[in-house]
Amino acid sequence: MNIKNYINGEFVNPIKNQWIDNYNPSIGEVYGQIPNSTEEDIEKAYQAANEAFPSWSKTTLDERSSILSKIAQLIKEKLDVLAEAESKDNGKPLSLAKAVDIPRASSNFQFFANAITQFASEAHESVGFNAINLTLRQPIGVVGCISPWNLPLYLFTWKIAPAIAAGNCVVAKPSEVTPMTAFLLGEICNEAGLPKGVLNIVHGLGNSAGQAIIAHPKIKAISFTGGTNTGAHIARTAAPMFKKLSLELGGKNPNIIFADCDYDKMLSTTIKSSFANQGQICLCGSRIFVEESIFEKFKEDFVKKVSELKVGIPFDSETNVGALVSKQHLEKVKSYINIAEEEGGVILFGGERVSVNGAENGYYLQPTIIQVDSNKCKLNQEEIFGPVVTIMSFKTQEEALTLANDVSYGLSATLWTNNLNRTMQMSQELQAGIVWVNTWLMRDLRTPFGGTKASGVGREGGFEALRFFTEPKNICIQY
Numbered sequence: 459m460n461i462k463n464y465i466n467g468e469f470v471n472p473i474k475n476q477w478i479d480n481y482n483p484s485i486g487e488v489y490g491q492i493p494n495s496t497e498e499d500i501e502k503a504y505q506a507a508n509e510a511f512p513s514w515s516k517t518t519l520d521e522r523s524s525i526l527s528k529i530a531q532l533i534k535e536k537l538d539v540l541a542e543a544e545s546k547d548n549g550k551p552l553s554l555a556k557a558v559d560i561p562r563a564s565s566n567f568q569f570f571a572n573a574i575t576q577f578a579s580e581a582h583e584s585v586g587f588n589a590i591n592l593t594l595r596q597p598i599g600v601v602g603c604i605s606p607w608n609l610p611l612y613l614f615t616w617k618i619a620p621a622i623a624a625g626n627c628v629v630a631k632p633s634e635v636t637p638m639t640a641f642l643l644g645e646i647c648n649e650a651g652l653p654k655g656v657l658n659i660v661h662g663l664g665n666s667a668g669q670a671i672i673a674h675p676k677i678k679a680i681s682f683t684g685g686t687n688t689g690a691h692i693a694r695t696a697a698p699m700f701k702k703l704s705l706e707l708g709g710k711n712p713n714i715i716f717a718d719c720d721y722d723k724m725l726s727t728t729i730k731s732s733f734a735n736q737g738q739i740c741l742c743g744s745r746i747f748v749e750e751s752i753f754e755k756f757k758e759d760f761v762k763k764v765s766e767l768k769v770g771i772p773f774d775s776e777t778n779v780g781a782l783v784s785k786q787h788l789e790k791v792k793s794y795i796n797i798a799e800e801e802g803g804v805i806l807f808g809g810e811r812v813s814v815n816g817a818e819n820g821y822y823l824q825p826t827i828i829q830v831d832s833n834k835c836k837l838n839q840e841e842i843f844g845p846v847v848t849i850m851s852f853k854t855q856e857e858a859l860t861l862a863n864d865v866s867y868g869l870s871a872t873l874w875t876n877n878l879n880r881t882m883q884m885s886q887e888l889q890a891g892i893v894w895v896n897t898w899l900m901r902d903l904r905t906p907f908g909g910t911k912a913s914g915v916g917r918e919g920g921f922e923a924l925r926f927f928t929e930p931k932n933i934c935i936q937y
């Protein structure tokens with residue numbers, strides 16, 4: 459199946475007619491080709507977006523809202539097709555794509571369809587000066603949206619929806635590893651009546667197609683989700699051009715478990731926060747810290763539960779853990795497991811590739827639990843981004859906090875306790891953009907989402923996203 463670029467409302471081949479293989483990770487085989495787009499394709503997409511901007515930015519909020527709602531509705535109607543495409547492209551269990559990825563992509567559009575109708579400009583009366591300040595929130599122009607492979611349509615739409623709701627036109631690039639649902643989104647946008655050129659989806663590699671977006675002098679803002687190194691490179695390229703930047707980067711999140719927690723809820727949620735989507739979620743709690751008094755019990759129960767997870771083909775309804783996204787990524791994750799021993803780690807469960815019947819060349823790995831005795835090791839300091847967690851014990855609240863914060867990342871943290879004072883003390887001190895207490899990955903789309911330290915700059919979600927995608931202009935009128 460050949461994927462095409464979506465530019466100016468049309469599906470087109472890349473100008474240089476170069477292509478990249480697209481893999482189905484669950485069987486380890488090529489199943490199609492995607493455009494290997496170049497600077498010329500990005501320029502064409504930019505021109506289309508730039509031409510669409512004057513009229514799109516002047517559409518009424520009702521018009522924009524109703525088109526976004528229509529896109530949300532169509533995504534819902536095409537749930538099965540989209541979920542199958544996502545699962546095949548990414549390796550994630552079909553059940554997960556159906557329950558999480560695609561419904562959330564629909565919610566992203568519906569949320570911003572509603573939010574834009576509530577987004578108000580501000581006024582400040584300068585009392586005593588006979589003046590009034592009116593702060594407009596104007597769309598920026600043409601903006602770039604670049605997303606990763608782990609939650610393909612979910613994260614792609616999380617950027618595009620607020621960008622177009624705010625009146626911008628977009629040049630977007632999904633990950634070259636998982637392009638399929640972004641391709642299908644183009645058809646949905648046409649069906650929903652999105653004017654041509656408002657959204658342009660260009661496929662290709664990061665260092666060519668992606669690079670052309672971030673280096674384009676007229677693309678005025680970049681919303682990026684992906685790895686920390688890529689984020690740093692984007693900042694180096696885009697900052698001298700004074701582009702607005704939102705960078706949602708990697709994580710190495712602590713999951714801190716106190717003995718006074720609701721144990722059963724903690725245990726079942728910790729299975730998810732460790733291994734959902736094969737551990738390939740930036741918010742996964744990959745460093746588990748457990749209070750000493752329950753450490754042995756937790757170890758035993760956790761290993762038992764994890765051993766019951768079924769690794770298998772994504773389309774099988776019994777599957778809990780699907781395939782990793784690519785061979786290269788599988789090898790990267792495995793390389794961390796291989797250094798566990800050198801680092802004094804003990805593999806309590808997993809660590810091996812899994813050969814799945816009928817899909818022997820798929821990229822399957824056992825969910826893996828490694829006990830470590832220090833937070834300083836690579837396993838605890840570097841983002842693995844796969845089905846691998848470490849566990850270690852702590853004695854006091856202070857020690858837990860020190861361990862949690864002793865890492866370059868600062869995306870999210872999970873805390874399990876029923877002690878209110880401890881909840882408030884720890885939540886205040888944890889160096890993270892998001893703290894979950896007695897839950898994980900519960901998202902209210904109105905709340906700010908993003909990280910601190912090496913996990914990025916800026917916040918997405920709610921009005922934060924609409925503020926990012928608009929330029930404030932203050933008009934001061936004296937009367």
Ligand code: NAD
Nearest residue numbers: 605606607632633664668669684685688706707708709740
């Ligand atoms: P990646 O940085 O390799 O790629 C992300 C996107 O950037 C892809 O579309 C890629 O083609 C593009 N890209 C690469 N080089 C580029 C360049 N020079 N210029 C412009 N674009 C370029 O990341 P990945 O491997 O796709 O995704 C995994 C990473 O994403 C992990 O680190 C994970 O933690 C992070 N992530 C973060 C969040 C968050 O919200 N903070 C969410 C999901 C994933």
